Amino acid sequence: MNNISNRGFASDNNSGIHPLLLEAINKANVGHAIAYGDDEYTSRSVNIIKKHFGNKIEVFFVLTGTGANVLSISAITQSYNAVICAETAHIHCDECGAPEKFTNCKLITIPTSDGKLTPDAVKKHLKGFGFEHHVQPKVISISQTTEMGTVYTPFEIRALSVLAHEHNMYLHMDGARLANAAVSLNLGFKDFTANTGVDILSFGGTKNGMLFGESLIFFRPELAINFKYVRKQSMQLVSKMRFISAQFESYLTNKLWYVNALHANKMALLLLKKVKDIPQIQITQNVQANAIFAIIPQHIIEPLMKKYFFYVWDESRNEVRWMTSFDTTPEDIDGFAEYLHLLLKQ
């Protein structure tokens, strides 16, 4: 058990709830509301999501990021299909096999240097179509931002969606940190989802200030026809849904999503500035959103983690990950950088 007063760079979900989002929950806590989403909050929230992503969508709220990803895949596959993803994808590395358990699909993983799939890398695996001994590739799944803190350009996404559609496949985007990507690209959500051919999106809020609550957006409404059964059967239908909906409404109002993600990304750049010229530290990924990957001297890892918790990414080469968040402060960065220098001097 960890000391809660400890601030750190472990993950953007170590932060709490943004005050405005907690206020939204508070405001929705009035009287009765029909459970499971048949309420005014959910209706309003879906409308505001449509303003950001386009009218021709279907939106469903779910409980966790893993839930949003797994249900996305479940909605567009049969058990004999395969999902192509980066070797570092959350669906492959961090969901304890939930995709295989719930969708029964095979994940075909591709090594990458930066967490990003490319058409060339994917093409090698587009085979066995029509051959009953092979799984049938059906989904290309990408993360935006990636698990390596990098960001796909709209052009790169479009290239993957074209490839997918040429093969009668779908493009899924894991947008647990979609806001950080939008800020990084300086684009609206629609510009690099609907407009670049994404078919289904996990649109997360928890990593950018919500208490809980993720959403799943279908850009092809016909794929959503039976999705409500999938959601319920997968234990991802919340009874007091108004409290997810109210958060999403607030999140997308007055650019709260933007303010939070902008701050997190800025804090990452500030941290980068403080550490990038330290000779004993090697930055290993482009810092395009709110994550920094760095190789640091082994002997400082443990003491540094004790004061500012974070995760070791690759033990074999002392690579660590530092995530910033909507509530990271310049003082956090300063304190961290000072302590880092202190440790390096010892």
Add this chain to the structure above:
Amino acid sequence: MNNISNRGFASDNNSGIHPLLLEAINKANVGHAIAYGDDEYTSRSVNIIKKHFGNKIEVFFVLTGTGANVLSISAITQSYNAVICAETAHIHCDECGAPEKFTNCKLITIPTSDGKLTPDAVKKHLKGFGFEHHVQPKVISISQTTEMGTVYTPFEIRALSVLAHEHNMYLHMDGARLANAAVSLNLGFKDFTANTGVDILSFGGTKNGMLFGESLIFFRPELAINFKYVRKQSMQLVSKMRFISAQFESYLTNKLWYVNALHANKMALLLLKKVKDIPQIQITQNVQANAIFAIIPQHIIEPLMKKYFFYVWDESRNEVRWMTSFDTTPEDIDGFAEYLHLLLKQ
């Protein structure tokens, strides 16, 4: 989409969040906390649960009631097992097949008059042990309170756990409304769970005032050894767990659980008192907790529902269900009863 200002008797999950529980969330919203449960709030919360249920337990927080039930079964079965439950069980009627999807087990259902299993009714299905063509019975699952608003006595539960254990089976209790049962029995939680041989329990909070959050209690800790993987793989591990934990801590402190459930049960009795002597109304179940089942004239169902939303239970005989909640007021009851009388006169 329904009008949220509408108060009604649809379900105890149409209520909002109890103010003290929302306050607990507020108070936990300080600084960072390690995600996924490795935090001080969770640790404290588990300790307080142990005070209520005994020290020799393992506790896990999950997201939904369906999740708590399905994961309970998953933890104690293999796919070739069978789960015996009442025909009215939530796991059979209201989870869209989630138990079959996630555990692959067969549910063997038993018709009952009051939602309660008896050893005699169960015994008929305790067969096929060792025969490979048959599913192997492994779990007896009961709901406390039942879906019919009735309550098992400790003696009745004990009889079922003895039967289960004689056959190398487990007793699971769906305690989505465990507090209402405890109030009804005037007993502590432990008296009719651990002390009567329950092996695994879904202990709910959402239906008695929480925003969200359910727990799963193992009374045989050895069954929980690998459960953390089951929880994650089933998409029921929440990242900002402190906000479930903080609610449970508050819920079990200063008898909040008791006050809320006592109120809900009392409101049901008040409503019963107002309607039981109306000749056109027939109460169909003993009112032992916070639900009333009644057969009412068909022509009043629709207008009554319009003003005070509730669900029709059995369309074929005009049986309806009225649920009371921690936030039901005497004024709600009065208004409802008056309107009911008015409709009956027309």
Add this chain to the structure above:
Amino acid sequence: MNNISNRGFASDNNSGIHPLLLEAINKANVGHAIAYGDDEYTSRSVNIIKKHFGNKIEVFFVLTGTGANVLSISAITQSYNAVICAETAHIHCDECGAPEKFTNCKLITIPTSDGKLTPDAVKKHLKGFGFEHHVQPKVISISQTTEMGTVYTPFEIRALSVLAHEHNMYLHMDGARLANAAVSLNLGFKDFTANTGVDILSFGGTKNGMLFGESLIFFRPELAINFKYVRKQSMQLVSKMRFISAQFESYLTNKLWYVNALHANKMALLLLKKVKDIPQIQITQNVQANAIFAIIPQHIIEPLMKKYFFYVWDESRNEVRWMTSFDTTPEDIDGFAEYLHLLLKQ
């Protein structure tokens, strides 16, 4: 381990291979044939099946009866669907939960007196459509002959298929003993399958003389489009398929299926004749095919089983099942009846 020389009435799959079917295997054992069904034998066999069942079908060979049933359901359902069947259905009682494991669907079971579903009995369960908390009924599954040795008339089947189709559902028929039913009805296969609205059929051969091999017939070819992946992924694709195909070709040539089933049914009638007037024996089902169900004195069960093996159907009332087969001889019947009389006298 049982003595193989023991002839009995346990099941029609205790018999061996009909000599003509073994000869067909022998004849197909020439040279090489492409594995997995892309061979001349399979092509010819499918053609002959079309002669019996109509040209607008798709045919797939699988390995076991359980496989044929489970894959039939799998082909026409999603995991949130339900399958309605008799409480005595093979898919419910004798497949160790394979339908739940592989299709994830819920089985909704209906008590019957004779193993036969009726529209009235089914209708009660046609509910919850469109309601996400409920499984969505999608299949009515019947067995022809039933597990109780009874036979549906074409009229009865038609009534069920009409009901199914009215609700956008399918009718599945478990035809493990389809030949016995055809003989009983004195009709061609098509008359009570394709012509009465059956959508998908498990058409068995093993219980009527084959070594192994079952087939699955789609009467709506559009449902079969992706079935080859389902078959392979469910481990039901045999490599040396020519040896199943060759058997089916022989089985449907020169009325071998008819001769075998006619004999089995006749032997059941002969046995019936020998026992029906014995006062201590009560025949409990109409004998319409090759099964006899009878309540017999408890004390003779064990000694009778020892000499002529059979299964006790319902221990609680000493009901037993006697199955006859293509290779049952009048001498078997005589010997059995004599021994039965002898035991009754003791």
Add this chain to the structure above:
Amino acid sequence: MNNISNRGFASDNNSGIHPLLLEAINKANVGHAIAYGDDEYTSRSVNIIKKHFGNKIEVFFVLTGTGANVLSISAITQSYNAVICAETAHIHCDECGAPEKFTNCKLITIPTSDGKLTPDAVKKHLKGFGFEHHVQPKVISISQTTEMGTVYTPFEIRALSVLAHEHNMYLHMDGARLANAAVSLNLGFKDFTANTGVDILSFGGTKNGMLFGESLIFFRPELAINFKYVRKQSMQLVSKMRFISAQFESYLTNKLWYVNALHANKMALLLLKKVKDIPQIQITQNVQANAIFAIIPQHIIEPLMKKYFFYVWDESRNEVRWMTSFDTTPEDIDGFAEYLHLLLKQ
């Protein structure tokens, strides 16, 4: 549909049934035998298997090679486990996702040059133990012979089993072509299975002359306790099992397995001799059993396949696979080699 008279080098399952094995089926076709394995043939067959593999084993017959592999994994895993295998493994490439569907486990694949795993390559993936976000590695699965026609030495197998056991994992061997490996190693089956730490084995017969029938051998009997339910629920329990058992008895009597595999391996060497010095042909794998992998000029692939069917292994580099079988004749080889030369001259 292919011409059955065509002999070729597509796969060892394009061959028919060895005459002695068909004779064994014939001989077992006498009278009745209890279905599902409770018969004398099965009992005898298990005994003879114990003579080859040791007495402390449990043996189960199943229907297909995919079935044997998937059920092996199913028997020793939970859904949150991972299976480590070569990128070329049959369980990964040729089973249409059956392992994921039935076991729900993730397959972690390792690129190899020769189809063989090494401890070094495996070690990188032995991580995440105890971490709930990661699948838990539980099985190392190897093929003997490998899909590349190579053969593990006992020393190599031992190294992998030691590694597995150090991590509380199991070693599974896919022995679809175990006889070819035994001949290649000039060892008895036990020498490189039980004696080298293999925990569970798919022991195949179909690719070496059987009609159908595979077996699954547990070298840790305690793992087999509930396996009969797994087999039935996975649709791999055959009713007339005596006809698999009788084949296995014959297969292991008078060294039939050896004679067949020896012949197949010899034919591969003969074919190798005929082609290895052709300058336009590059042999890409060591020929250690009954498979030859070769890169050949693209323009001859199609005409060569037309006369002697085989499969292209890697289209991108014109690599093909030629398999020999128990019934390959020197004339087949001569004819093939002559035609190959002819095509190369054109």
